[in-house]
Amino acid sequence: MAETLALPTTTDRAELYRAVYPQIEALISTESDLTANLANVAAALKEAFGYFWVGFYVVKEGQLVLGPFQGPIACTRIPFHKGVCGACYTQRKTIIVPDVEQFPGHIACSSASKSEIVVPVLRLSGTVAMVLDADSEQLNDFDVADQAGLERLVRLIARKL
Template sequence: MAEELIIPVGTDRKEIYDALIPQINALIETESDLTANLANIAAALKEAFGFFWVGFYIAKEGQLVLGPFQGPIACTRIPFHKGVCGASYSQQKTIIVPDVDQFPGHIACASASKSEIVLPVFHRNGTVAMVLDVDSDQLNDFSETDAEGLQNILTLLERKL
């Protein structure tokens, strides 16, 4: 596949996710390097939706460590029990935060971040390998449509873990 995304213009997010999923699958299906795959997924999501920040935090060394991302510089290490990323990791579930200022213990890596969605990524053995963190500079920017679309993308990734 050429390294160019075809993104439908003037459509809703569900249609963009539906168009993006097979393209991400084509990018990662034959690539064995995890870093390359995480980088391409983050770049594709940033390009398709223009989110403020998109990236992965990988579980290692007893904490979440910054992995490939797109956007401004970010927090490098997050304890498993801190912030939205830590909550998603610890609770092993997707968390949508309409207003990050209202989330107890939110870690403000960037003051421009206003809303957030974080999804866990699982190893085949059921443990959390990492989280996908997506931030918006708009309040209440994420919905169940994003949760479903992002989960469908992560399912492609989880097959490779």
């Protein structure tokens, strides 16, 4: 795998996800270490989409614990019942938040974050192993194209668990 991504010159996110997916698949296909793979996935997503923050919160010690990420410093531990990540964990479904200020119980790791998408990474048993969290400095920056693209990507990650 090359050390850079080959990205099309488009602003169409669905097309970007289609272009990035096989590159991420190749990047993680031969690596067995989960942390290394999550770090490269976060880096690839940050490079491809320019998210303000993107990373993983891993289920550990009865809570979500910060894993590999790209962006400014972040909250290190999130209870299962708090914030968007906690809601994603408890509901076991993707949550798109157009305006984080309107989400009850939102945890503000950074005041620059305006919108968010959080996607659960499910084990074969159906339990949540971790969540993929992406934040934007723009309001209403995530949509069904992001949901479809990121859900496809987390299924790839889940196969590595």
